[in-house]
Amino acid sequence: MAPACQLVAGLASGKVLADRAYDADSLHDVILNEGGEPVIPPRRHRKYQHRYDKFAYRQRWGIEGFFAKLKQWRRVATRYDKLAANFLGFIKLASIMLWLK
Known part of the structure; x- marks a missing residue:
């Protein structure tokens, strides 16, 4: 199991934010099995473009920018x-x- 999958496994259900670098089918499946909603956009070259919450993905940049300023x-x-x-x-x-x- 990938390190990112180990971090996500066992979290409370809800949304899990991750970056495009974590676009893996195994991570996507772990998030869905734990009852969460993936907020990981698929890469453009994928044949199957899975669904994700576009609004939540856009909002994470505001949070990351705040922490960078902080x-x-x-x-x-x-x-x-x-x-x-x-x-x-x-x-x-x-x-x-x-x-x-």
């Missing part, structure tokens, strides 16, 4: 804080600063 803060990227509460507090502060820009 990691520009050195304190977030290196995680200097030892306590989870302090780290979460700075994540919230940095998120507010990004939102206000």
Whole structure:
């Protein structure tokens, strides 16, 4: 079983986001067997183009972009804080600063 399939197996049912690099029939089947809905677009060269949630796939770029901007803060990227509460507090502060820009 591929590493991506092992990560997905046993997750709660729902949508699973993955990148095009994980376009494999085995991963697609594991997601469907676990009761989830694949959000992995098939590659163009495939004969069988399986269905996926196009809206959810488009929305993931907003989330990835946010995390990329958040990691520009050195304190977030290196995680200097030892306590989870302090780290979460700075994540919230940095998120507010990004939102206000």
